[in-house]
Amino acid sequence: MSPGRIGVAVFVALVVLGPLFLPEGLITMLNYTGLYGLVAVGLALVTGIGGMTSFGQAAFVGIGAYATAYLSTAAGWSPWAALAVGIAVTCLTALLLGALTLRLAGHYLPLSTIAWGLSLYFLAGNMEFLGGHSGISNVPVVQFAGFAFDNPRKFSYLIWAFVLLAIWLLRNLLASREGRAIRCLKGGKVMAESMGVNIPRSKIIVFVISALLAAVSGWLYAHLQRFVNPTPFGLNYGIEYLFMAVIGGAGYVWGALLGAGIITVIREWLTDVLPGLLGQSGSFEVIFLAILTIVLLQRAPDGLWPFIAGRFSAKEGTKRSRGQVEAQASPLAKRSAAASGTLLLEVKEATKRFGGLVAVGGVSLEVKAGEILALLGPNGAGKSTMFNLISGVLPSTSGSVSFLGKPIDGLRAHHIAKLGMSRTFQHVKLLPNLSVLENVAIGGHLRGNAGIGRSALHLERAEEASLLAEASRQLDRVGLGQLKHVAAGGLSLGDQRILEIARALCADPSLLLLDEPAAGLRLKEKEALAALLKKLRAEGMGVLLVEHDMDFVMGLVDRIVVMEFGQKIAEGLPHEIQQNPAVLEAYLGSVE
Numbered sequence: 001m002s003p004g005r006i007g008v009a010v011f012v013a014l015v016v017l018g019p020l021f022l023p024e025g026l027i028t029m030l031n032y033t034g035l036y037g038l039v040a041v042g043l044a045l046v047t048g049i050g051g052m053t054s055f056g057q058a059a060f061v062g063i064g065a066y067a068t069a070y071l072s073t074a075a076g077w078s079p080w081a082a083l084a085v086g087i088a089v090t091c092l093t094a095l096l097l098g099a100l101t102l103r104l105a106g107h108y109l110p111l112s113t114i115a116w117g118l119s120l121y122f123l124a125g126n127m128e129f130l131g132g133h134s135g136i137s138n139v140p141v142v143q144f145a146g147f148a149f150d151n152p153r154k155f156s157y158l159i160w161a162f163v164l165l166a167i168w169l170l171r172n173l174l175a176s177r178e179g180r181a182i183r184c185l186k187g188g189k190v191m192a193e194s195m196g197v198n199i200p201r202s203k204i205i206v207f208v209i210s211a212l213l214a215a216v217s218g219w220l221y222a223h224l225q226r227f228v229n230p231t232p233f234g235l236n237y238g239i240e241y242l243f244m245a246v247i248g249g250a251g252y253v254w255g256a257l258l259g260a261g262i263i264t265v266i267r268e269w270l271t272d273v274l275p276g277l278l279g280q281s282g283s284f285e286v287i288f289l290a291i292l293t294i295v296l297l298q299r300a301p302d303g304l305w306p307f308i309a310g311r312f313s314a315k316e317g318t319k320r321s322r323g324q325v326e327a328q329a330s331p332l333a334k335r336s337a338a339a340s341g342t343l344l345l346e347v348k349e350a351t352k353r354f355g356g357l358v359a360v361g362g363v364s365l366e367v368k369a370g371e372i373l374a375l376l377g378p379n380g381a382g383k384s385t386m387f388n389l390i391s392g393v394l395p396s397t398s399g400s401v402s403f404l405g406k407p408i409d410g411l412r413a414h415h416i417a418k419l420g421m422s423r424t425f426q427h428v429k430l431l432p433n434l435s436v437l438e439n440v441a442i443g444g445h446l447r448g449n450a451g452i453g454r455s456a457l458h459l460e461r462a463e464e465a466s467l468l469a470e471a472s473r474q475l476d477r478v479g480l481g482q483l484k485h486v487a488a489g490g491l492s493l494g495d496q497r498i499l500e501i502a503r504a505l506c507a508d509p510s511l512l513l514l515d516e517p518a519a520g521l522r523l524k525e526k527e528a529l530a531a532l533l534k535k536l537r538a539e540g541m542g543v544l545l546v547e548h549d550m551d552f553v554m555g556l557v558d559r560i561v562v563m564e565f566g567q568k569i570a571e572g573l574p575h576e577i578q579q580n581p582a583v584l585e586a587y588l589g590s591v592e
């Protein structure tokens, strides 16, 4: 058994056996750790992993709590039916809020979460039927199969059943295809979209899941306290939840739980000690918690969890993939290859302006199946911009792009990826903390279809095994087979470029766009890359290649387009281009 598993087993034993003998005070802390932990775990997902800061989680806790408090008292519903309604209402609210706010960039998203955190709080306080500021009392006891959770000791089982279930589901999800897409939300959006991930969808999913966890916490809270009023759902609690997630380590599910435990214990202790020390009562503990958070984050910007986990286990999400890749996996379906010579890509008069700068000014080019076209030109010529126009990363100012005979202007990058175009980036874009294998598997995103539910329940084993086996096959093919389980961030820059090629190939593309793939490679590696590209061409793939190394290009490619200052200055066969005076001037002029 791995140390990580032993840790989990000890922890589960604690929450199963603890309530049998722990004193009343500790039971309370255990319960609150679980309640807060559920919310903090959701924040770990939305903020730590998804990169969207939310101050508004307490409002979702409020929805869960008020839904059950109202329905189980005034309407006399069973708490379980009220839970279902609370979940439905939260889902709708989060979808609506998400649709309105998740597009916001920078600080506007956190600010808008503050706004809804405040408004839901005041709404509850002013609603007559929700009891206004005095709230709703006599919330009934939760029963399950004849067992009544009628005291905190018994109730802790209910809380921790939900917490452990939530952690299990989330860990499954994060180790899946959908989870890899979610991990791209922070720092990998452009790359992920080019690999076919629908980023806005992933954002909404993450946001809704975190809201649901908060709502369940609210439901539990209402039936533990048997009473609700608006106070615990206000903005200051929203901030405190964020403290918990951040202190524990916002990128880690278990870390969030740790943070919830630490804050619960410290706050309990401070509320006992501070009034005595300061000679008066007041909510001074909040100030202390804030100071603690600041100090801690200076020392440990990733929170406390990495310190603990680093001692015991590999990075989250990497372990399962290690076991599975060896398993017998059925191969993924492949796209039917276009016949050699088919027109794959047709760019007509593509133009991109950045303010006054014409980065690409009316450039046309074509790539056929079974052909390698090189796009040459000095730095700043507009080659990478051209790639971005073709792959849908940037909208063009004018001109048109067709792929396999269909116009793709205005399509999002993930739609274009679906049609069979895949790419690499001049400035490598990968998830440094994930293994090489998992990074490459992101390229296979569109070749799987297991959704959130199946992934969270880990019912997508067969598909996941096939995806990882495909990623593994592509890594063997590009010569990185030995490094599958290494964290991608640890590779040399040259190997990271090769990883990007494997990732692009994992999408089973008809057209491959490679932006300076040979930069930083040694001679032997360049030769291996050239051999691979020749093989891909022989298989009927179209390749559009940006490259500086003339020797590399000349022996390899079929045709060349040369750009300078955003214009196409030449097009032809390699030996023609080598003697073209305009090219020689543009090119030699820029080579030092």
Ligand code: ADP
Binding pocket: 354, 357, 359, 377, 378, 379, 380, 381, 382, 383, 384, 385, 386
């Ligand atoms: P290349 O890949 O050929 O070296 P690029 O396509 O990266 O050239 O850049 C072409 C020109 O467009 C450069 O002058 C560059 O500074 C400018 N440029 C590229 N991207 C942007 C952007 N997002 N905003 C403004 N200017 C840009």
Ligand code: MG
Binding pocket: 383, 384, 385, 426
């Ligand atoms: Mg470039």
